[in-house]
Amino acid sequence: MRQKQTIAIIGTGAVGGYYGALLQQAGHHLHFLLRSDFDQVQRQGLKISSPNGDIILPNVHAHASPDTMPPCDLAIVALKTTANHQLQYILPRIIKDAGAALTLQNGLGSDQLIARLIGPERTLGGLCFLCACKVAPGHIVHQDYGLITLGEFSQKGITPRLESITNLLKEAAIPAQSIEDLKLARWKKLVWNVPFNGLSVLHHCLTDHLISNPALRQLSIDLMHEVVEAAAVCAGIIEPAFIDQMIDNTEKMVPYAPSMKVDFDNNRPMELESIYGEPIRQACACGIEMPQTNALYLQLHQLNGSRSADPVLVN
């Protein structure tokens, strides 16, 4: 039996709370960092409602500050990327010298940021395919799925350390899979995220409308091609058939609200930099422009600015 690990969950929303609860149930020493939900989670613990069986954890180690957290073997980063300004003070303090961080955050940029803060050799990235939402402080409803695919940041290929973390997840009943090429996997996920996140916000609609309206469907496909072309230079080849497959999958899905649409409707900040800004900048640094993606990005920035007290554009 594996030795129990000390694991920090940075950001205890739906993603962090769900996976953290499974890891604690498997016997690891979990430490949850929270802000707004701290009081309630410290008093009442965490509750997961799931078709796989509910999980009730009346006692969890809740922390309002990284200063009270012990040195960890693994830090799982599950903040929204819009809160990434917090990481610079948190991560370097809480990870053991031989420990690592695994970011489950959306889009591009978080891997690089964390590598800068704690070193590329201690950085792993994961993509999670999870339908879950936080319905109250400390109460997460798991609807479906839950796979994490994870890879090394600093090299391609599957290292023993990566395999060991994948196994740790699997032993906690979390479906997990090691991947050879994290960067390519992140770009592949953008093929779907770039069109459907932003367009659902700008057009106040769900995926079904984007797929059935001819003009929006064509724009979605054009944006997907732009991502595939940028990926070819920045990360690797994504077969054009992948676009057809994504369109086909989306056609068959129940009408779905992408995470950016959910954030926008709940008046939370949108993850504009990780889904749009950073991919455009990485492409630009490789000599590739993404004009249609950029147009979407600037419109969303404008929308963000017009909703808040602070204008985004200053001239």
Next chain:
Amino acid sequence: MRQKQTIAIIGTGAVGGYYGALLQQAGHHLHFLLRSDFDQVQRQGLKISSPNGDIILPNVHAHASPDTMPPCDLAIVALKTTANHQLQYILPRIIKDAGAALTLQNGLGSDQLIARLIGPERTLGGLCFLCACKVAPGHIVHQDYGLITLGEFSQKGITPRLESITNLLKEAAIPAQSIEDLKLARWKKLVWNVPFNGLSVLHHCLTDHLISNPALRQLSIDLMHEVVEAAAVCAGIIEPAFIDQMIDNTEKMVPYAPSMKVDFDNNRPMELESIYGEPIRQACACGIEMPQTNALYLQLHQLNGSRSADPVLVN
């Protein structure tokens, strides 16, 4: 006589408008990129009121989009850093292959961003010491000073290209000086900016109160030491006497509102990343923590979030 250059001004606020007007008056071909002031500046041109003599330019080339701008020898970037998300689409389109960009923006991070977008060898950075403000669209009041110190991004030392741009500025009646070490100069400017910008916002006061209140004065000095210690690892040695000199200068100044205070009071976004976030991240990447600077940064983020419709922290 020098050949006339084609020069783009990216962001025509007080800084961009003032220096752009001087360069146009010197006979160069200026192209101004604007957003909110486009209509008025296109119709009425630019006006500078200055103790050195007013400048009236009834006709300027105003642009609402980079798509109408010609290829430029030099792009002067004078946006607020909070609008840097616009640069990725602007800069690569408008600079000639042999051209360069000079960013006059505050703090850290813009040099690196621009180097990523157009190449480090085409990137220069400058610090400007200018008291000016935009009082109406296209109307800038120059109060005092105006020196630009500028350096290469990709290497220390003074290259012929750097010297040539410095001379171009001087010939347009702009006080300018080439510097050997841009990075160190940026950190030196932070020694003042880090304490006085954020503390003036949090304590709703001007520099005189920060200097005369014993607790705030001590906190300012502590923050300055933190910057000097981080600079020693990230950029180079700043003599401790520099701190005394900055305190002394601030004591003798008329009560002054730092730019972040002016932005905050006018409900504009604060330059939190360039003045705080990026220095802390660069220090962190060098193994140095800046705990007091970080505390200030997180408080300012919190203040930003509480003012806007969008909460900054998401848990």
